[in-house]
Amino acid sequence: MADDLAQRAERMLSLWSDLSMRHVALGGACACGTGGVSLRLEDFELDIVGYLEDTGLRCDVAEVAGFFTALQQAGPQDQPLRSLLHDLEEGRMPEAVARWLLTRIERTLTSFAELHGGGRA
Amino acid sequence: MGGHFSSLLATDVVQGERIPVTVLTGFLGSGKTTMLNRLLKLPDLHGTAVIVNEYGAVGIDHDLIAQTSDDIVLLANGCMCCAVRGDLAEALQRIAERQDTPVRQVLIETSGLADPGPVLRTLMADPGIQSRFELAGVVCTVDSVLGMATLDRYPESVRQVAVADSLFLSKTDLLEDQSLLSPLVQRLRDVNAVAQLHAERDRQPQLLYEHIRVGGNRQTTPPEALFYRTPFIAGGRDTDTAPRHRDGISSFVLVRDVPLPRDAFAAWLDMVIAMRGEDLLRVKGLVQQAEDPDRPLLIHGVQHLFSPPELLPAWPSADRRTRIVFITRGVDAEAMGETLDVLVRRHMRRPLSTF
Numbered sequence: 001m002a003d004d005l006a007q008r009a010e011r012m013l014s015l016w017s018d019l020s021m022r023h024v025a026l027g028g029a030c031a032c033g034t035g036g037v038s039l040r041l042e043d044f045e046l047d048i049v050g051y052l053e054d055t056g057l058r059c060d061v062a063e064v065a066g067f068f069t070a071l072q073q074a075g076p077q078d079q080p081l082r083s084l085l086h087d088l089e090e091g092r093m094p095e096a097v098a099r100w101l102l103t104r105i106e107r108t109l110t111s112f113a114e115l116h117g118g119g120r121a
Numbered sequence: 122m123g124g125h126f127s128s129l130l131a132t133d134v135v136q137g138e139r140i141p142v143t144v145l146t147g148f149l150g151s152g153k154t155t156m157l158n159r160l161l162k163l164p165d166l167h168g169t170a171v172i173v174n175e176y177g178a179v180g181i182d183h184d185l186i187a188q189t190s191d192d193i194v195l196l197a198n199g200c201m202c203c204a205v206r207g208d209l210a211e212a213l214q215r216i217a218e219r220q221d222t223p224v225r226q227v228l229i230e231t232s233g234l235a236d237p238g239p240v241l242r243t244l245m246a247d248p249g250i251q252s253r254f255e256l257a258g259v260v261c262t263v264d265s266v267l268g269m270a271t272l273d274r275y276p277e278s279v280r281q282v283a284v285a286d287s288l289f290l291s292k293t294d295l296l297e298d299q300s301l302l303s304p305l306v307q308r309l310r311d312v313n314a315v316a317q318l319h320a321e322r323d324r325q326p327q328l329l330y331e332h333i334r335v336g337g338n339r340q341t342t343p344p345e346a347l348f349y350r351t352p353f354i355a356g357g358r359d360t361d362t363a364p365r366h367r368d369g370i371s372s373f374v375l376v377r378d379v380p381l382p383r384d385a386f387a388a389w390l391d392m393v394i395a396m397r398g399e400d401l402l403r404v405k406g407l408v409q410q411a412e413d414p415d416r417p418l419l420i421h422g423v424q425h426l427f428s429p430p431e432l433l434p435a436w437p438s439a440d441r442r443t444r445i446v447f448i449t450r451g452v453d454a455e456a457m458g459e460t461l462d463v464l465v466r467r468h469m470r471r472p473l474s475t476f
Contacts, residue, residue, distance in 0.1 A: 026124035026395045037124065039392075047467035054466060108463065111456035115396045 005098050009088035012102065015109050016081060020045065022116055041112060049080040052104050059100065067097045081105075124391025125398075126420075129429045130383070139255040140217065142227040143333040144240055147262030148271050148278040149233035152291030156262055157230055159326040168225030169333065170216045172209070209240060210247050217253045226333045227254065236280050238402070241423040251428065256421065259403075260332055261285035261316075265293045268305050272312075272368065279368040282312050283448050284403045284423070287332055290320040312370050315446045370402070373454040375461070377443040380411040385468035389461045390420075390427075398425025400452050406445030407436075420445070 020042035056068035077083060085105070088098055147153045157171065209229070216224050231237050237259060244256045261281050264271065268290075271278045282288065288309055296302065306318065319328050386408055394401070401424055407417040408430075419431040447457065 024392055024395045026391050044463060044467070047463050051463045051466040107455070108459055111453070111459035114453045114456040115393065115460055 005095070005102060006089050006091060008102050008106065009085050009098075012105050012109055013082070013085040013089060015113060016085065019109060019112055019116065024116070041116065044112070045079060045081045048105075048108055049084065051108065052084075052101065055104065056100070061096060061100055063094055063096045064100045067093070067101075124388075125394050125425065126390040126422075126427055126430075127387040129427055130387050132429065137252075139253060140224055140227055141257035141333065142213075142229060142244055142254045143257045143329075144237055144244075144259045145228055145230045145262070145329075146235070146237045146259060146281045146285070147233065147289075147291075148264070148275060148281060150267070151233065151262040151264045151271070151278075152289075153230060153233065153262050156289060156291065156325065156329065157228075160228075160329050163326055163330055166330075168223060170224045170227045172212050172216070172227065172229045209243050210250050213250055213254060226257070228333050234277060236277055237284055238280070238423060241284065241403075242426050245421075245423055245426045245428050256428070257334075258286035258332060259284050260287045260289060260329060262289045262291050263305070263309065265290045265302060265305065265320075266295050269308060272308060276368075279312060279370060280402065282309055282316075283370045283372070285313060285316045287317045287319060287328075288313070289325050289329070290318065291322075293320055293322055312368055312372070313448060314372050315374070315448070369450055370448065371451055371454065372446070372448045373457075375406075375443070375445045375447065375454070375458055377409070377461075380409040380414045381443055381461075381465060382468040383410045383412050385465045386410070386461075388468070389464040392460070392464070393457065394422070394425050394427070397449070397452050400450040401425070401447065402450060403448040404445065407433075407443065408445065409441055409443045414441070417441070 020040070022041050023038045024041065026037045026039065053068045053071065056064045057072075059065060084101065087093055088102060091098075093101070145153055145157065147156075157173075160166075161171070213227070216227065229240060231240055241256060241259070244250055244254060261284075263282065272282070290302070290305075293299070293302065302320065306320075309316070309318065319325055401422060404420065404422040404427070406420055408420060410416075410418055413432070415435070417433050417436050419433055421428045447454070
């Protein structure tokens with residue numbers, strides 16, 4: 001069971017490593033005259049973790065809410081998504097938290113990948 | 122963030138009164154010409170201009186014609202018909218500049234084989250056109266007898282149905298049994314669940330006339346006609362509708378109860394346009410902005426081009442939720458909702474846009 005979680009975490013880590021390097025050219029393919037502005041999906045790392053945190057703090061699973069409360073108290077850190085995925089990969093989380101978190105991360109990262117790659121990611 | 126939609130929001134252009142333009146599409150033999158001629162027989166079409174590809178191809182009834190000059194045909198009932206031999210934008214400019222007959226609404230009839238996308242993009246992308254004309258909607262004729270086979274064989278016909286606001290079923294009188302319509306209706310619903318469907322033959326010319334006038338009369342338009350097919354979002358649902366997939370087209374409505382921060386929504390749409398603009402066949406909707414929740418933002422886009430968003434003076438009904446209809450080529454509904462939520466989170470964390 002733990003192996004399964006570790007493998008899923010590894011896949012997500014690999015997906016995030018790939019996604020975070022990608023650029024989105026805003027208006028680059030547009031005839032409206034806007035161009036030259038781009039962003040990296042890496043810029044969304046804090047937002048993704050913040051989004052997971054908001055959802056986790058509101059969820060019914062006490063263990064998950066407790067985990068995110070502790071995470072908030074620990075203060076900000078660099079590359080928080082990568083850090084969470086490493087913890088998941090190494091089995092450093094309670095199983096209930098790991099299952100909840102992985103499911104959410106999979107949904108979010110797959111969504112970004114789907115949009116960026118048109119389902120080909 | 123600096124993308125297409127953000128730049129439109131930032132321009133803060135106040136649109137004056139614009140001439141509504143309806144696009145009439147439909148595959149070869151689907152009944153466009155018949156529909157057009159039935160419309161042209163209505164008694165009072167003063168102020169209506171019709172743009173067709175070629176007179177010969179369309180075959181306007183000679184009995185209706187009162188006068189011809191250059192590319193313009195004047196009908197006895199006041200309607201003006203103009204042939205497009207090249208540039209649609211030029212034809213629209215010519216119509217707009219006519220002093221003798223002020224134009225109140227325009228109908229453009231596309232070629233049966235045409236993807237209506239380029240016509241819609243001309244209406245949205247050309248600044249000279251955009252300032253004087255607005256897209257009132259797309260009407261598509263569908264042959265009740267041969268429609269199913271046409272959809273099977275010709276992807277262009279699927280796209281015509283997909284981008285339509287209204288579907289007019291033609292030749293229903295040729296069906297021996299009206300129940301034979303059901304599979305076609307289901308197919309059309311699968312491709313485009315948000316379009317209004319009209320099967321009553323006798324009412325169609327008047328309905329088409331009402332349709333072409335609606336853009337200029339938005340304040341009195343019933344809310345259900347303002348871009349939403351009620352059954353698709355009915356039932357008090359406060360979540361996104363389940364997407365429908367058919368023929369490579371997926372359609373869904375993104376619904377949000379909570380007002381969206383303006384910058385977050387714009388940043389998200391910028392991103393979606395940049396990533397999947399090609400696959401956005403039509404996007405239309407009302408957005409409740411956190412900064413101005415009493416006035417909905419009307420948005421409308423075709424592929425990577427959007428019209429300047431319009432802040433309406435009030436909500437058209439008691440339903441003040443953000444509701445955006447997406448007709449797409451394979452864009453995943455859940456991915457859209459999920460990424461929007463992440464972007465909203467971003468802007469709650471950073472009240473000022475810091476992209």
